[in-house]
Amino acid sequence: MLKVKRDKLPQVLSVWSEEAVVYTPQEEDGVSTFRPWTGQAEVTFKPGSTVLPPKELFFPRTEEMYRYRVEGQAAFLEELSLPQQKCVLVGVRSCDARSLLLLDDVFLTKGYVDEFYRRRRENTLVVALACREALDTCFCTSLGVDPARAEGVDIQAWEKDDGYLLQATSERGKALLDKVGTLLTEVSEEPPAGARPSLEVDPEGVTEKLQRMFEHPFWDDLWHKCVGCAACTFLCPTCHCFDIQSENRGNEGFKFRCWDSCMFAEYTRMAGGHNPRPTRKERVRNRILHKLRYFPERYGKLGCVGCGRCLERCPVHMDITKIIQAIKEVALDG
Amino acid sequence: MAESFRNGNPLVPQLGRIINIVEETPDIKTFYITTDQGKPFTPLPGQLAMLSLLNVGEAMFSITSQGPEHLEISIKKVGTLTEAFHEAEVGQTVGIRGPYGNGFPLEMFYGKDVLFIGGGIGLAPVRSLINYCIEHRDKFGHLWIIYGARSPADLCFKKDLFENWPKVENCRVDVTVDKGDDTWTGHEGFVPAFVEELKPTPQGRVAVTCGPPIMIKFVLQVLEKLGFKDDQIVTTLEMRMKCGIGKCGRCNLGSKYVCLDGPVFTLAQLKELPNEY
Numbered sequence: 001m002l003k004v005k006r007d008k009l010p011q012v013l014s015v016w017s018e019e020a021v022v023y024t025p026q027e028e029d030g031v032s033t034f035r036p037w038t039g040q041a042e043v044t045f046k047p048g049s050t051v052l053p054p055k056e057l058f059f060p061r062t063e064e065m066y067r068y069r070v071e072g073q074a075a076f077l078e079e080l081s082l083p084q085q086k087c088v089l090v091g092v093r094s095c096d097a098r099s100l101l102l103l104d105d106v107f108l109t110k111g112y113v114d115e116f117y118r119r120r121r122e123n124t125l126v127v128a129l130a131c132r133e134a135l136d137t138c139f140c141t142s143l144g145v146d147p148a149r150a151e152g153v154d155i156q157a158w159e160k161d162d163g164y165l166l167q168a169t170s171e172r173g174k175a176l177l178d179k180v181g182t183l184l185t186e187v188s189e190e191p192p193a194g195a196r197p198s199l200e201v202d203p204e205g206v207t208e209k210l211q212r213m214f215e216h217p218f219w220d221d222l223w224h225k226c227v228g229c230a231a232c233t234f235l236c237p238t239c240h241c242f243d244i245q246s247e248n249r250g251n252e253g254f255k256f257r258c259w260d261s262c263m264f265a266e267y268t269r270m271a272g273g274h275n276p277r278p279t280r281k282e283r284v285r286n287r288i289l290h291k292l293r294y295f296p297e298r299y300g301k302l303g304c305v306g307c308g309r310c311l312e313r314c315p316v317h318m319d320i321t322k323i324i325q326a327i328k329e330v331a332l333d334g
Numbered sequence: 335m336a337e338s339f340r341n342g343n344p345l346v347p348q349l350g351r352i353i354n355i356v357e358e359t360p361d362i363k364t365f366y367i368t369t370d371q372g373k374p375f376t377p378l379p380g381q382l383a384m385l386s387l388l389n390v391g392e393a394m395f396s397i398t399s400q401g402p403e404h405l406e407i408s409i410k411k412v413g414t415l416t417e418a419f420h421e422a423e424v425g426q427t428v429g430i431r432g433p434y435g436n437g438f439p440l441e442m443f444y445g446k447d448v449l450f451i452g453g454g455i456g457l458a459p460v461r462s463l464i465n466y467c468i469e470h471r472d473k474f475g476h477l478w479i480i481y482g483a484r485s486p487a488d489l490c491f492k493k494d495l496f497e498n499w500p501k502v503e504n505c506r507v508d509v510t511v512d513k514g515d516d517t518w519t520g521h522e523g524f525v526p527a528f529v530e531e532l533k534p535t536p537q538g539r540v541a542v543t544c545g546p547p548i549m550i551k552f553v554l555q556v557l558e559k560l561g562f563k564d565d566q567i568v569t570t571l572e573m574r575m576k577c578g579i580g581k582c583g584r585c586n587l588g589s590k591y592v593c594l595d596g597p598v599f600t601l602a603q604l605k606e607l608p609n610e611y
Contacts, residue, residue, distance in 0.1 A: 066346050068388040075388045075427035077349055111594060112579035115343045214588075214608045241583030244345070244576045248389050255388075257345070260582070267584050270574045271393065271413035274547070276611050289608075290586070297589035 001191065002177060002184045005163040009043050012180045013090065020086040023057060025050045034089060045159065048135035049093045049307050053237030055103060057089060058120045062258040065116070065244070070251045082115055087124040088176070095140040095307040097128050097150035099237030105299040106240045125172055128153040134197040137308030139321055142201045145306055148194030158191045165191055201321040203292070203302060209327055210293040218330050222323070223284035225316040230261035232310035232318070233287065238303050241267070262286050288323060344579050347386060347429035350374050353404060355424060358490045359483070361411040362455055363420055367430060368404040374430045376400070378437030379462040380570055380598045383407060384578045386429035387422065391415040394434065394575040394593065396459035408458040408490065434578040435597050438463045438542070438568065446540045447475035451553050453525045453545025454483050457490050459570045459597070460544050468502050477502065478534060482510040482525035486518045508532060526552035536561040542568045554601065564602035571597045571611050587611055
């Protein structure tokens with residue numbers, strides 16, 4: 001097993017920075033998120049995942065798609081070059097690593113490839129960091145996520161008191177470690193076991209149960225306390241909905257996409273006024289069904305990774321683990 | 335199938351222009367769209383196009399017909415973008431990407447009699463299939479078009495309804511209006527009641543319907559009463575859409591995306607999905 005001493009980590013990041021933008025978890029206005037590392041000597045990884053998920057490195061909050069210019073009846077369109085920047089994302093937790101695989105299913109499969117996402121994804125290497133400590137809101141193991149070994153990443157790291165154990169889990173990850181070989185030492189230490197979250201829920205059978213519950217009175221009560229703020233979908237590492245809008249400046253402008261949320265009424269409201277999900281009841285139902293029924297039906301996996309962001313940040317304490325449990329306890333006829 | 339995207343990026347349109355505008359009704363116009371390279375793409379009946387005025391907006395429309403060099407898209411004035419289209423003139427540059435969606439399941443119609451039931455602008459997507467059946471006349475049995483609108487002035491595609499389609503061999507056209515005027519000598523009444531009056535039989539026949547949700551709801555009840563089974567009835571849905579490629583999320587009906595897995599569904603398929611459209 002390779003190991004980097006704690007005080008050598010900035011040097012490792014520095015070498016990687018020669019060819020890529022290195023992102024680490026950093027706090028900005030008290031909110032942790034992945035930001036470009038700019039040579040800070042102190043690199044720390046707080047327990048749990050960042051407040052904002054790493055999805056915006058692949059699927060930015062707003063992203064310009066193309067520019068245009070209008071002259072009378074004529075119009076001209078200028079494509080933007082797709083993102084080329086190479087990135088290394090350091091300190092991704094196992095829950096968020098799983099979320100990237102789920103986003104891959106959405107953006108890269110089922111007939112069409114989203115070129116903006118694909119290019120960013122291909123240009124980014126992911127260094128996962130095992131969890132030594134779980135937060136009260138973590139429940140990743142309930143979704144089959146191993147807090148000590150992330151799926152689909154390039155390097156797995158484990159934090160020790162004096163440094164980090166490192167293991168390449170892809171060819172590109174191996175090349176990345178080779179670049180910093182002189183800063184690493186070979187050790188005979190074993191990777192520590194991951195922290196086991198105390199919050200648990202068993203989602204087994206919830207998809208099948210929900211397939212029989214669309215019209216169930218269960219939904220009549222659930223939504224009442226929801227204020228429709230959409231924090232849950234904004235913070236969710238697997239939520240992928242977006243809007244497409246134009247920004248006009250005189251006779252020029254650009255088309256961009258930006259995150260959107262199924263918790264907003266405008267999301268489904270059609271020209272002419274008809275809205276298939278007119279109240280928060282239908283919108284809350286859609287969010288829960290999307291994570292636990294529709295996503296599994298479409299992609300064969302639950303759409304939740306157990307990161308706990310939605311239940312930690314919900315202003316009215318909606319808790320998806322309690323909702324899963326309640327769904328399982330609903331009595332159905334037949 | 336040839337697709338119309340820029341450099342393989344399915345979210346970026348190609349530019350086209352309006353070469354003809356037909357005023358169908360006081361609030362519906364049909365736009366003929368082409369590009370410098372000819373027809374933007376060749377859609378199947380029932381497929382969709384994402385059409386834009388670059389500095390106004392972009393929305394999904396059904397493609398009502400096509401010629402060798404152009405696509406035809408009928409637009410009802412209901413909001414900001416559609417109002418801007420109604421103010422556009424021949425020569426206007428537009429953005430267009432597509433085709434999107436599944437289109438009508440043609441193999442389901444081969445060798446069968448086909449009943450088309452449309453209301454208002456809902457005839458637009460159905461018309462693409464009617465025209466396909468007429469172009470491939472020997473592949474289909476009897477064609478029967480039942481159509482209605484609010485008033486005689488609101489009847490869409492009048493030339494087809496009263497001139498072109500009645501001339502087609504083994505084809506029947508019945509038209510109704512909710513309320514006639516001084517000049518109207520045809521049938522008066524709502525579409526569902528008209529269908530019930532005309533009593534089309536279900537044997538060897540497939541029904542296709544599109545129109546306002548309230549019309550569809552009652553048409554389905556009438557068809558059921560007449561003995562049509564769920565797998566003999568086809569409809570095409572509309573939903574708010576942004577991407578057209580099953581990623582942006584909003585047009586989901588359960589785990590299906592209307593832009594990708596629809597917009598055409600049989601009633602049997604729809605009954606398997608959440609009732610949320």
